[in-house]
Amino acid sequence: MNEWLAEASSALGLDPSVLDRDLVLDLTKDVAHAVARPAAPLTAYLLGVAVGRGADPVEAAERLSALARAREGAEG
Template sequence: MTDRPLPNLDHWIADLAPALGLGDVDVPLRPLLDLTRDVAHGVARPAGPITTYLVGLAVAQGMSVDDAHSVVTRLVEERLE
């Protein structure tokens, strides 16, 4: 993924997070977008958003984003072998 700005996503997060009762949150945009892309291409397109949702649940239960990213990356790589 390129490093170009994502202004629409920043605005969307700023509107959505409080509406969901989350307040001001720091969303790791690039890692999540890259992860979603890799899963969509390596597993199946519908698996991308489902994976992002499951990663969110794991993070909410205490797993770090980096650890969740590592788990997903490992599983995708295993499927591609």
């Protein structure tokens, strides 16, 4: 996976160190379990758009994870 992430980063002209892998994996885990599996990569994309527009990645991921967990709790 690390090799792929390095290649993908290079293809996009990004420094691989900009990716907080655990942050994104934790977010997508929360969304996949609480919302739906297909929502996980789409939410990761939304996180990327938000970060690209200046959002703090940690704060944005925490907000999205909390939203997903709250949704799961509301359905239970």
